[in-house]
Amino acid sequence: MKRNGDHLELSIEGTQDKLTIQNYFYRDYYLIEKIEFADGTIWDTAFIKAEAIKATEENDVIYGYNDRNDQLSGLGGNDTLYGVNGDDELDGGANDDQLYGGNGSDILWGGSGQDTLYGEYGNDVLRGGEGNDSLYGGNDNDELDGGAGNDYLEGSSGNDVYLFGRGSGQDTIHDYDSTAGNTDIIRIVEGTIPSDVVVRRKGDHLELSIEGTQDKLTIQNYFYRDYYLIEKIEFADGTIWDTAFIKAEAIKATEENDVIYGYNDRNDQLSGLGGNDTLYGVNGDDELDGGANDDQLYGGNGSDILWGGSGQDTLYGEYGNDVLRGGEGNDSLYGGNDNDELDGGAGNDYLEGSSGNDVYLFGRDSGQDTIYDYDSTAGNTDIIRIAEGTTSSNVVVKRKGDHLELSIEGTLDKLTIQNYFYHDYYKIEKIEFADGTVWDTAFIKAEAIKATEENDLIRGYDGVRNNLYGLGGNDILYGANGEDRLDGGAGDDKVYGGNGADIVLGGSGQDTIYGEDGNDLLDGGQNNDYLSGGYGNDIYVLGKNFGQDTIYDYDYNDTRYGSVDTLQFDVSALDLIFTRENSDLKIIVQGTENNVNVQSWFSSSAYQTEVLKTADGNLLFNTQVEQLIQAMASFTETAGMSWNQALQEKPAEVSQLLAQYWKPQNEIAG
Incomplete structure (x- = not known):
């Protein structure tokens, strides 16, 4: 039947x-x-x-009756029991059962197996028993106990009670109830006292775990909205936790790796203690302290204060006017939007203010920090504030590629501002000192191109006339765009004029100088130098005691557009001896060790200086150089003497010969 x-x-x-x-x-x-x-x-x-309504060991479907209180038992098999109306008792027995209480105040027992219990209408009691069960209280005031196993509990509307304790497993509560005034309760059973229970926030969820066990209860969306709240947690010893206490406990830290969330409706104080912690301030003006180890702190909305503590911490101010303190260790600080203050503390830190009027702190023992400050907003003013104990005279300013470097003399402390010279969006507008001194961008740029007696690398600026001087050391100078003046000073220097009509001076030492684009003046100075004018109408100056120089003057514009390069000597034509060495032109200053070698002169006119000029104003054109060399050789061979002897013994004849090739400048101009 x-x-x-x-x-x-x-x-x-x-x-x-x-x-x-x-x-x-x-x-x-x-x-x-x-x-x-x-x-x-x-x-x-x-x-x-x-x-x-008698059950078997098979898969039974059993219905109770409308007019009475039923007692239904499923025995074995995967049974389905319906209480229908009345205050019924349903027992699923063994295996995986489904129990429906229907109307009335029912008692549902899942038994063993993975059971699903529906209290439906009325004040019901649901007991999952062994196995991973799902309990749905339905309407009215229900009591739900998942029993052993990892259970899902959903009380729905009404004043519901959830039982939990040792041996309950890893249960989950979903309690959405928008009815005002209802009070839901978690009842911790005998054998577990308040000090045994650890309270954690995990995202929007609340987690309760019992120390020394694997038992854990997760209340879904507890912190998302009040509709998901469990209003009380009750213990067998009479202790009651209300929502205020629960929320306070949920943001307490341990020495483990904690994840702690603040609340939307208040100003939180979150501390990570030990462990690699993650702290979220969410809304409000919060204070977050990572404590020891490697932590991640997120300020969220509001004007927050973030302390990294010891370890390698990452701090995100996010929205609002935030204060970020890295503390010890190599930290990364991101200010986010609005006006932030960033202090990496000890260690080699990365600081990024982003948009807003940001302040960066730096001083002795700050380590080797890096600032990345990209902000395209017009009118913002970012500041580097040098802490007490360091004056402006202690700070060395240098340009390193597109970066600005500030270092404190006598220490290893250094601050690098990335891309400072690349674009104005990366600028820090001011550097302030404790004594009231303020450096603006104009002063900073001027300081950044000052040389030392060391090996300096100095770059000029576009759009201005740079005056770069290398002083001592083996320096590298770059002129940039504009009409620049560059002087390598002492040492073996490399000097690059860049674009524009530049004056490029090697100074003393064995220098390498490049005029690059533009009508440049190049003077290697004393010692043996290498000079290359590049494109444009360049002048090579060979003064007294210029040494043994090499000139490379390739300019294809010489033949295409008529560029005119000039080789200018500080002696008369009588003092110059011209010879050919393979494809090079060698010019010797007689009676000295000074000479210049013009590379590849005889390979193409593109390698030639169009004009050679002497101190007495005479000019020689490149087209006549080879003829002059032949004439000088023929003269010495016929006279049976060297050119130096000829200058002494036959000066009139020498002058007459040179006059055929060297012409006074005023005559040519006329």
Whole structure:
């Protein structure tokens, strides 16, 4: 005998014979009042109804009755039990069962297996038993106990009570109830006291775990909205935690790796203590302290104060006017939007203010810090504030590529401002000192191109006339765009004029100088120098005691557009001896060790200086150089003497010969 929906089924064991009485349980109008057997046995409706809700070890579907309080048991098998109306007791028994309380105040026992219990309407009690169960209280005031296993508990509306304790497993509560004034409770059972329970916030969820066990209760969305709150946690010893206490406990740190969230509706004070912690301030003007180890701090909205503490910490101010303190260790600080103050503290730190009027702190023992400050907003003013104990005279300013470097004399402390010279968006507008001294960008740029007696690398600025002087050391100077003056000073220097009409001086030492684009003046100075004018109408100056110089003057514009380069000597034509060495032109100052070698002169006119000029104003054109060399060789061969002897013994004849090639400048101009 079985109930199948509203129908009664009678089947004969061992056969396929079955009798279905339709709507038997739907309404009394459909009743068959008696079942009679040949042996005289009679079943009345009471007996039939009792037999119809008896379970087997198979997969049973059992319905209770509308007019009474039923006791339904599933025994073995994956059973489905319906309490329907009345205050019913349903026991799923073994295996994976589904229990529906229906109307009334019902008691549902899942038993063993992975059971699903629905209290539905009325004040119900749901016990999951063993296994990973799902309990749904439904409407009204329900009590839910998942039992052993990892259970899902959902009280829904009403004043619900959830039981939890040692051996409960890892349970999850979802308690959404928008009804005002309802009070839901988690009841911690005997054997667990308040000091055993650890409270954690995990994202928007609340986690309660029992120390020394794997038992954990997760209340989903507890911190997302008040509709998901459990208003009280009660202990067997009478202790009660309300929501204010729970929220305070949830942001307490441990020595482990904590993840702690502040709250939207207040100003939080969060501390990570030990461990690699992650702290979220969320909304409000919060204070976050990472404590020891490597922490991540997020200020969120509001004007927050973030302390990294010891370790390699990462701090994000996010929105609002924030203060970020890295503390010890190599930290990374990101100010975010608005006006922030960033102090890396000890260690080699990375500081990024982003948009807003940001302040960066630096001083002795700050380490080797790096600032990246990209802000395209017009009118913002960023500041580097040098701490007490360091004056402006202690700070050395240098340009390193596109970066600005500030170092404190006598220490290893250094601050690098990335891309400072690349674009104005990366600028720090002011550097302030404790004594009131303020450096603006104009002063900073001027300081950055000052040389020392060391090996300096100095770059000029576009759009201005740079005056760069290398002093001592083997320096490298770059002129940039504009009409610059560059002087390598003492030492073996490399000097690059850049674009524009530049004056490029090597100074003393064995220098390498490049005029690059523009009409440049190049003077290697004393010692043996290498000079290359590049494009434009360049002048090579060879003064007294210029040494043994090499000139490379390739300019394809000489032949295409008529560029005119000049080789200018500080002696007369009588003092110059011209010779050819392979494809090079060698010019010797007679009676000295000074000479200049013009590379590849005889390879192409593109390698030649178009004009050679002497101190007395005479000019020689490149087209006549080879003829002059031949004439000088022929003269010395015919005279049977060297050119130096000829100058002494036959000066008139020498002068007459040179006059055929060297012409006074005023005559040519006329």
